[in-house]
Amino acid sequence: MKIIPWRETWLTESVQLWNQEIGADFPMRTELFKQNSLQDENVCHISSGVAVTDDDQVVGFIVAKRWHETLDVDMSDTTGWIQTLVVATKMQGQGIGGKLLRHAERGLQAGGAKQILLGRDPYHYFPGIPSQYEQVRNWFEQQGYVYQGVEHDLIRTYEGEENRSLPQIEGVEFSLLKREDKDEFFAFLHRCFPGRWEYEAWHYFNKGGTGREFVVLKKGGRIIGFCRINDGDSPFIAQNVYWSPLFSEELGGAGPLGVDAKERGKGYGLAIVEAGIAFLRQRGVKRIVIDWTGLVDFYKKLGYDIWKSYSSYKKEV
16 A cells, blocks of 8 residues: 555545445535545645555545635634545555554644644535544544534425515615625625635635625625525535535525624624525525534524534644
């Protein structure tokens, strides 16, 4: 067995291995894998790799990331991410996973990483280890990774015409983001939510987004809140619809959301989510996922239940 460089040459074999091992829970599409694990500028190629046998059969791979972009957003350049590590079941117990992980850790540390997170990367698949994979969690703990908590994906299925109306609150209005409000929207994100959400919005517009995936809350004509929504017509595959192949009908997604700190405590947070759901429902979406959240009780008010859970891990290096 040898570890060779991470290249698009191994795209088909890597997707096949993913689906062979965890595709029943997280069905991988070639388009999604290419988007998240090859085209993301933050893929750290010296830290990523493919494990192949002497006859070039792919039996494992690891994708690691480190911040490489030059965007003016608040993203840590001392954090490394292990996006995914997959080893064929028939080859487990032979030290392949350990070799791949050490290969990634050495590369990330050489690049300046002070901590390594499992998942949570730009263009991530998971915010941690899927909680049903207990053996995987135990293995990473043996490698020095420390449990940090749990995150959830939530889901709800709608019937008939329910939840198609926008909330009515005096003094505020909900709408889809208009092109002419783009600059104000970025100023709002930079002021109130610098970092990942600002970064994701930049990439959204850079990939041809028109604004239909952002619901904004305005007060006095000024943006004070937002909610991201996604469906099958979004300009790229967004995180809350990653696993849509599990369903026969279209899957929609809501989140993240945020309200200006000066305007909180007035019910706007729940209302902006309701508005996002209403726009998705008006598009005919019946099943909606809210991904990567710990606010289970908050979303239960809207009828959402836990669908998938993830255990968060970190290692100081």
